[in-house]
Structure formats: C-alpha cells, structure tokens
Amino acid sequence: MSCRIVVDHVHFAYTLGQPVLRDISLWFDAGATAIIGENGAGKTTLMKLLNGLLKPTQGDVWVGDLNTRHHDPARIARHVGLVFQNPNDQIFKSRVLDEVMFGPLNIGLSESAARESALAALETVELAHLADENPYDLSYAQRKRICIASILAMQTPVVVFDEPTISQDDHGLRLIARIIRTLEAEGRTVISIVHDMNFAAEHFHRVIAMAEGEVVADGRPEDVFADEAVLRRARVDAPAMVKLSRATGLRRTCLTVPAFVASYLTEKDLRPPRR
Amino acid sequence: MIRVRGLTYTYPNSDKQVLKNITLEVERGETLGIVGPNGAGKSTFCHALMGLVPHFYHGTISGEVIVNGVSVVQSHMGEMCRHVGLVFQEPIHQFSGAKLTVEEEIAFGLENLGVDSATMQERVDWVTALLGLADLRRRNPYELSGGQMQRVAIASVLVLKPQVLVLDEPTSQLDPAGTAEVFAAIEALRAEGVTTVIVEHKVELLVEHCSRIAVLVDGELKALDTPSRVFSRADAEHWGVEIPRYSRAYRALDPASESVPTTLHETVERLRDYELSHRG
Numbered sequence: 001m002s003c004r005i006v007v008d009h010v011h012f013a014y015t016l017g018q019p020v021l022r023d024i025s026l027w028f029d030a031g032a033t034a035i036i037g038e039n040g041a042g043k044t045t046l047m048k049l050l051n052g053l054l055k056p057t058q059g060d061v062w063v064g065d066l067n068t069r070h071h072d073p074a075r076i077a078r079h080v081g082l083v084f085q086n087p088n089d090q091i092f093k094s095r096v097l098d099e100v101m102f103g104p105l106n107i108g109l110s111e112s113a114a115r116e117s118a119l120a121a122l123e124t125v126e127l128a129h130l131a132d133e134n135p136y137d138l139s140y141a142q143r144k145r146i147c148i149a150s151i152l153a154m155q156t157p158v159v160v161f162d163e164p165t166i167s168q169d170d171h172g173l174r175l176i177a178r179i180i181r182t183l184e185a186e187g188r189t190v191i192s193i194v195h196d197m198n199f200a201a202e203h204f205h206r207v208i209a210m211a212e213g214e215v216v217a218d219g220r221p222e223d224v225f226a227d228e229a230v231l232r233r234a235r236v237d238a239p240a241m242v243k244l245s246r247a248t249g250l251r252r253t254c255l256t257v258p259a260f261v262a263s264y265l266t267e268k269d270l271r272p273p274r275r
Numbered sequence: 276m277i278r279v280r281g282l283t284y285t286y287p288n289s290d291k292q293v294l295k296n297i298t299l300e301v302e303r304g305e306t307l308g309i310v311g312p313n314g315a316g317k318s319t320f321c322h323a324l325m326g327l328v329p330h331f332y333h334g335t336i337s338g339e340v341i342v343n344g345v346s347v348v349q350s351h352m353g354e355m356c357r358h359v360g361l362v363f364q365e366p367i368h369q370f371s372g373a374k375l376t377v378e379e380e381i382a383f384g385l386e387n388l389g390v391d392s393a394t395m396q397e398r399v400d401w402v403t404a405l406l407g408l409a410d411l412r413r414r415n416p417y418e419l420s421g422g423q424m425q426r427v428a429i430a431s432v433l434v435l436k437p438q439v440l441v442l443d444e445p446t447s448q449l450d451p452a453g454t455a456e457v458f459a460a461i462e463a464l465r466a467e468g469v470t471t472v473i474v475e476h477k478v479e480l481l482v483e484h485c486s487r488i489a490v491l492v493d494g495e496l497k498a499l500d501t502p503s504r505v506f507s508r509a510d511a512e513h514w515g516v517e518i519p520r521y522s523r524a525y526r527a528l529d530p531a532s533e534s535v536p537t538t539l540h541e542t543v544e545r546l547r548d549y550e551l552s553h554r555g
Contacts, residue, residue: 198520273530
C-alpha cells in the first residue's frame with residue numbers, strides 16, 4: 001500500500017501578502033519522515049496542504065494522481081489520514097468507539113467493517129477497554145491516542161501526525177514508536193511533525209527541517225542533526241546522543257544510545273565493558 | 276517551604292488511593308522535578324499543593340500539607356492563591372474565560388488580588404517580555420496556537436510572583452526554543468528565591484534544572500534524591516519513566532558503576548576518566 005505525494009513549488013498564505021510557506025518542493029514515498037522546526041515555521045500548514053484541507057496559493061500538491069486543488073478533502077482523506085495536534089480539535093463524538101468509527105464510515109466502509117477496523121485500531125493504541133467511555137472523561141494522553149486510532153482505522157496509505165508524542169509517558173512513547181515502525185513495515189508513508197528531537201533521531205529515516213516557511217534541510221537524520229547551522233536556523237536543539245558524540249570528539253554523529261556506545265568504544269579504541 | 280507528611284488521598288466515588296502516604300520536603304529556592312508514568316498521581320499531587328485537592332475535588336484526605344507555613348487542608352483556595360501559583364497541564368483550564376485579550380487574561384489574577392494598576396502594568400510588561408509574548412498582547416487567548424496558549428497560561432501565573440510555583444507539564448506543547456524560554460524563566464525566578472515543583476516528561480531537560488527528582492508510581496513515592504542517585508538505582512528501569520539517555524549510555528559502558536551521570540556535562544567528565552582506565 002503506497003501512494004506518492006508530490007509537493008510542487010507550493011506557496012501558501014492565509015492572508016494576502018503574509019506568506020506562510022514559500023516555494024516548497026518535496027516528495028514523499030513509503031517510509032517515515034520527521035518534520036522539525038519552531039512553532040510558526042509552517043509545519044502544520046504544510047500537513048494540512050498534504051491532505052487537501054488547505055489548497056496552495058501557488059503550485060500543486062499531488063496525492064497519487066490526484067491534484068488536491070481539484071478534489072475535496074473527503075476524497076483525499078481516503079489516501080491521507082491526518083492526526084491533529086490538539087485532540088480537542090479532532091474529537092467530537094461522545095463515545096470512543098463512535099469517534100474511531102467516524103472516519104472509516106465517512107470513507108464508505110460498511111457499519112460492520114468500520115466497527116472491526118475501529119476496534120483493531122483501539123487495540124493497537126491499547127485503549128480497547130475504553131471503547132464505551134466518553135473521550136472527554138479520559139486524560140489528554142489517552143485522547144491523543146484515540147485520535148491516532150481514528151486515523152489508523154481508516155487504513156490510509158499515508159498517515160500524517162502532528163506532534164504525536166505530546167504528554168506521552170515512557171510507555172506511550174514506545175507505543176507510538178512501534179506504531180510508526182509497523183506502518184513503515186506495511187509499506188505506508190508516515191510523515192510526522194516532531195518537537196522531541198530524541199524521538200526524531202531514534203525513529204525516523206528522513207528529517208526535514210523548516211524555518212520561516214521554507215525547507216532548510218532534507219536528509220538523513222545523522223546529516224541534518226550534524227549541521228549546527230541548520231539546527232540554529234530551525235531553532236531546535238540537537239538530540240542528546242548527537243551532543244554527546246560531538247562533546248566526546250567522535251567522528252560519527254550517533255543518533256541512539258547503542259550507536260553511541262558502539263562508536264565510542266571503536267573510535268577511542270577501548271576495551272569492551274565487562275558485564 | 277513545602278512539607279508533606281503521610282499524604283494519602285482518594286477521589287470521591289472511588290476507592291482507589293491516588294496518593295499513598297507521601298512524605299517529602301522542599302527547601303526555599305529549590306527546584307524539585309516529578310516524574311512518573313501517566314496515572315501515577317503527579318497532577319493530583321500538584322493540585323494538593325494548592326488546595327484544589329481537597330477543597331475543589333473533595334474526596335478523602337489524610338496527612339498534612341504545609342506550604343509557606345500554611346496548612347493547605349485547614350486553609351481555603353482563596354488563601355492558598357496568595358502562596359502558590361499552579362500552572363495546569365492544559366492551558367485552556369487556566370484561562371478565566373472572562374477576558375478577550377492576552378494582556379487582560381494575564382492581569383486577571385492580579386486584579387483578583389487587588390493589585391494597583393501601576394504595579395499591574397509593570398508586572399504584565401515584565402512577564403510578557405520574559406516569555407516572549409509582547410507581540411501577542413492584543414490577541415484573543417482562545418485564537419492562539421497550543422504553544423502560545425501554554426506560554427500565556429504560564430505568564431498568568433508567573434505574573435503573580437508566587438513564593439511557590441507548581442508546574443504540571445508546562446512545556447508539553449512547546450517547541451524546543453519555547454521550552455528553553457520557560458526553563459530560563461524558572462531559573463530567573465529561582466534566583467529570586469522562588470520554590471518550584473515541576474512535572475515534566477522530558478527527562479534530560481528536567482535533570483539539568485532540578486536539584487532533586489521525585490519518582491511517583493501508582494501513587495507511591497518510589498524515590499526522592501539527586502538526579503544521579505535516583506537514576507543510578509537498580510530498580511529505575513521498572514518505574515516506567517524515561518531514564519536520561521546520558522545515564523543509559525554511561526551505564527552501558529560501565530555496567531558495574533555505583534553511580535551514573537545524568538547530564539551532558541557530567542557524562543563528558545565521567546567519560547574522560549573512563550577513557551583513561553579502559554585504553555585497549
């Protein structure tokens with residue numbers, strides 16, 4: 001299940017004369033991409049252009065062979081699912097199961113297929129036991145996961161997350177990392193805005209850094225996070241292991257704890273630790 | 276400044292103890308970090324420091340909570356507001372709902388405390404500069420982004436200059452630059468003697484700014500010590516909290532070590548010695 005997205009010289013402004021995005025050209029195939037950059041860089045706007053909620057002021061966004069300009073968001077939603085940043089903007093039903101079934105029903109699944117898909121998605125986010133609850137009786141972290149389930153239930157080839165890790169504890173972070181890995185393994189395209197640079201370094205194969213409505217870097221995480229000028233422009237901090245690699249003088253830019261430990265022992269020519 | 280003894284609490288219509296026999300003290304000017312999995316009782320503990328527990332939520336409470344010399348249980352919310360500033364996890368819960376501009380929202384608490392208008396103006400100027408909100412002063416607080424709302428919520432508490440500041444995941448919706456601004460503001464207040472209790476999932480950041488860390492799991496205080504001693508404990512990986520990546524990296528290199536560093540700076544120092552003793 002894959003679906004290429006092409007962003008072709010896209011400009012966007014909410015108000016005439018105040019550009020939010022300037023000449024963005026990108027493509028997305030199967031795999032997981034993190035979008036980083038400060039608040040106001042245009043990240044959320046770009047995500048809304050990908051699923052047709054917004055249309056470019058100039059340029060085109062292609063989802064497979066659909067130009068988003070000529071199709072309403074409901075049509076694009078069969079291909080691109082968007083998990084909102086704030087669950088309160090997304091949730092409007094008074095029962096968790098109804099909320100998660102809403103998307104699949106809307107893209108034409110039968111009642112029973114929608115229910116099955118919704119229950120499976122709730123299993124994935126480990127909230128199946130809350131299917132009959134009112135979402136607003138649940139914690140913020142749980143509501144965030146309900147929103148993820150709502151999109152997973154639609155089984156779209158492209159899944160877009162707007163800051164999925166907000167308020168998640170250690171277990172929640174691992175769960176979301178696992179969901180991203182599973183989607184990737186199924187050959188789907190995952191695009192996620194991420195403010196937690198450690199999470200971006202550890203779970204994505206491509207990182208796009210944005211600043212002031214422009215793409216300032218697009219590449220492998222080890223290359224993007226090694227570029228201090230890019231990080232300064234995007235106003236983000238380097239991930240912990242990137243800082244430690246740099247501070248200990250390693251040649252390699254390490255992204256994870258195991259990668260750092262391995263490179264450190266090799267580059268410094270040290271005896272491996274005794275267990 | 277904060278003295279909690281044997282605090283046990285149960286919400287109404289529930290028989291689950293959300294806080295179980297918690298005892299801890301926080302010195303004047305100290306910054307205490309609280310970590311724990313979701314549902315551990317972190318927010319409830321924050322609410323108990325300012326009297327929302329039990330005066331707003333009711334329920335069953337035992338033990339004592341003394342903040343700035345005042346017994347929270349025997350006092351009332353109006354009194355506690357003069358001592359403690361609480362920043363809620365969701366900024367929308369902080370807003371009065373009665374004000375249409377950011378600057379009026381920020382001044383709302385000062386109005387309630389009867390502060391004169393010259394002081395009010397001065398304090399609002401100070402806090403909007405401190406948190407980078409100067410450009411948003413005339414905006415409607417309900418039309419802001421999540422990150423902007425969160426900074427306004429924090430400002431509306433800092434502006435009161437409370438002796439004790441309690442922050443429940445204050446940076447969850449902020450970008451890295453906004454997060455750094457909030458922690459810089461906390462440091463500035465600490466220099467003025469403000470006592471801070473902060474719940475935060477971003478553990479690498481928390482240990483940089485806190486002298487001690489409290490670990491809450493399922494209502495119990497599992498650990499209360501310096502970051503290094505807390506994360507050196509053998510049971511740390513069973514708490515369901517993130518262990519600082521620096522600690523994990525050092526632990527992997529030196530599994531038998533009695534203590535692990537928690538910050539970048541400490542780790543670089545410790546690795547210098549490690550390198551000398553492990554040359555191949």
